[in-house]
Amino acid sequence: MDELGGALRELARQAHAPTPVDPAALWARGRTRVRRRRMAVAATAVVLAVLGSLAVIRPEPRAVMPAGAPHAPAIPKNIYEPNRFLAGVSKAGPPGRLAVIAAHGWREGGGPWFGISATTGRYSELDLPDLASGGPMRLSPDGLRIAYWITGPTRKKDFGPRTRSSAGGPLPDKPLAGVAVYDTRNGSVVRHRILSDYGLDSDAQVSWLDDDTIAFSYSVATGTNSGRSAGAYRWTPGSSAPVTIPGQPFDGARYVPAFPPIRLVHNNDDATPYVVTDTRARPTGMKVVTPGTDTVPNAVTFSRRWVVELGTMSSPAIDRVFAGPRGRDNRAAALAPIGTIVLPRFLGWQSDARIVVFANPGRLIGGRVEMAQSQDPPRYLYEVDLDARKVRRLGTIDADLPDVSIQVARTLLAHPMVLGRRPPSLLEVFRVPLTVGGITLLAGAAWIVVRRRRRA
Amino acid sequence: MRSGQDAFTEYVSARRPALVRMAYLLCGDEHLAEDLVQSALIKAVGHWRRIGDNPEPWLRRVMVNEHISRWRKHRGRERLTADVPDRAAPVVADHGLEGALAALAPRQRAVIVLRYYEDLTEVETARVLGISVGTVKSQHRDAIARLRASGLDELVTSVGGR
Known part of the structure; x- marks a missing residue:
């Protein structure tokens, strides 16, 4: 025994005899502590799970891309594909005059569409009212309107008889039931509803003849794989009803x-x-x-x-x-x-x-x-x-954008182009929820580490 | 077969005084020492199934960590007391050791207590404190130097190279 050890033992012996305690009472307090800690752990786990789910798993929020400095209407020299979590016009409001529209490339058969502002370079998802998913959109030459096919009621509720479009293209989720024109300045929509038994074939076409007038042609779904041609029409939304274009063989026509x-x-x-x-x-x-x-x-x-x-x-x-x-x-x-x-x-x-x-x-x-x-x-x-x-x-x-979907406001092609803004990346869109989620996970991890150290 | 509570009761009855003595060396206060031990024993209940066979190392670790944690929390604060100690300060028996220990940082003090009172090796001390053996050595060296500076040359001469 060395001297320091002996001195320590001597010092320890000088301490008063400890106050007696009831071991059963200690055990009971220990059990209570265990129960409380288990409840606290369960509550914390629930909170972490809820926060984690909200922050990471939930696809919202969709971010509104900040607009750039306003400039004269122009087409961007660089066109990117934005990520799918940009806010749509239904949430962010009308996008204003558009320079470009295109479909996303990540979904087979035509994904959702997006547009690029002609004056701010902002990207917006074009979740237009009653939009038929997978249907085409056409940007007017001046970039102020978008023509598109809409879904709606049909005479017969069952959409089942037709298994594919006459052109073999993908079927929309709901039956096509008309054509509409969306005003990019104020978000107003003018619809022309077409009532039919089962809706229209998904290969219906629409094109702008000038800044105010569209031409469209379609076939009516008949319940078999071949639709019945209903002809072609020209229509100036808001000023007249569609007029049949006579004297033309429009089946399968392309608007050039x-x-x-x-x-x-x-x-x-x-x-x-x-x-x-x-x-x-x-x-x-x-x-x-x-x-x-x-x-x-x-x-x-x-x-x-x-x-x-x-x-x-x-x-x-x-x-x-x-x-x-x-x-x-x-x-x-x-x-x-x-x-x-x-x-x-x-x-x-x-x-x-x-x-x-x-x-x-x-x-x-x-x-x-x-x-x-x-x-x-x-x-x-x-x-x-x-x-x-x-x-x-x-x-x-961008290489991923479907060729046929890319359209520009043709009138603006005569104007000088601008460089073009890059849309926010996925990380930028989810910066806030990812940060919250990250901090939550880090806090959870730190809490677990501290808890383990305390246990040790 | 003994239940967990029976084993706990038996252990507390047999070993609590020894634990309090060690805690007293760690903190230098009898009331704090009892509190440290009681706190450690209450925590031990939740782990008794795992540590029941040999709870001493676990309790030592918890007591040391708890003491260091409390010291960090309260350092720099004055502590008020209602009573003047009724015991005369030891003059001869502690060789000035109590005062010298009080001058050590809590981790240095823990190293000294574990190494010379509990007779643990450097590795065991490192494991209790949750630090590396190298840190144990440096803390030990610093603590011995401080004890020497406090006039305890005779006590620490024999342990200088330990």
Whole structure:
């Protein structure tokens, strides 16, 4: 025994004898403490679970993207896909004049749509009233209105007989029952309801003829896989009832944009484009077919002076931009390729001799197509000068956006573009709930650690 | 077969005085020492099924941690007392040890008590305090230096290299 140990024992012995205690009373107090702690742990776990669920699992809140500094109406050079948790216009209010609309790329068969403000760059989800899910939207040339198909009541409640649309496309969740136009400035909606037994086929089409007038065509679902064509109509919402467009074969027709003020409807069956006038659809007398065949190119666009085709007309067999001046007989003269971009998609006319397209980042190099190697490379936005036969890169478009859904306010193409704001990321949208959730989890973890240390 | 409560009762009856003595060395106050022990024993009830076979190490750890925790909570505060101590301060028997221990930080004091009163090794002391063996060594070295500075050279000479 060393001296320090002995001294400590001697010191300890000097302490008074401890006050007697009842071990049974200590045991009872210990049991009470255990019960209280268990209740506290259970209550804390419930609170943590509730807070965690609210903060992390719940998909709300949907964030309203802050608007940028207002600028003159313009189309952004860079178009991104926003995440799916941006607030919709039903919550955030009308988005104002739009420069771009497109469908999200994350859902097969056409996801929800979003729009980009022409003056602030703000992204908004377009959860328009009565919107038929998966249905198309069309942005008016001035970006002030959106035409879309709506759902509604049908004569027969059972929507079951039709298993797919006549075009084989995806069925909407509810039957199509009309067309509507949404005003992006005040959020008002003008509806034209179409009453039918089972609703309309989901391949119904709608297009803007000018800033105020739409053309639409549809088939009525019959309970079988083939619908019954109900013709085509032109309609100026708010000023008149829809008027049948006579004298045209509209089944399967595609509406083709043209340089204003020509209104064109391109028909697939006979490759003849029609001009829609106030009273009828009149053939233009122009005809464009792929040379050597009698088939219609994938896309065709006419101006007063130019015929432009985005398709495959020469080797190598890949879609490119072809253009040629209109001949005296209104037919296209020889169409020659412009530039080396491949797989272009038409966005609109910038002037009567300049178009804007977007295309995959592949290029024609030495007669061979070189596609981009990286995964999900952005697509590029190009300006094609038909007079100078030159291509200039303007910006980028997110690779995930479905090609056919991307539309711009065509009137704004003539104005200088702006850089474009990036929509908030998922982390930014969920910053507050993630922070709360993170702090909650950290606090829970810290509490557990402290509790363990105390137990030890 | 003994129930948990019976074993607890038996243990408290047999070992509580020893626990109070150790607690007294840790805190230097008889009332606080009793309170420390009582608090530790109440906490032990919830863990008795696990620690019942050998509760002493667990109780030591809880008492030391509780004492350090209380010291942190109340340091810098004066404590009021209604009564003047009725016991004369020990003059010879403690070799000035009580005062010297009071001058140590609670963890240093705990190291000294565990090492020389409870005869624990450095590893066991580290385990009770929840610190590394290296920290135990440094705390021990500092504590011994302070005891020497308090005039307890004779007491600590034999333990300098321990």
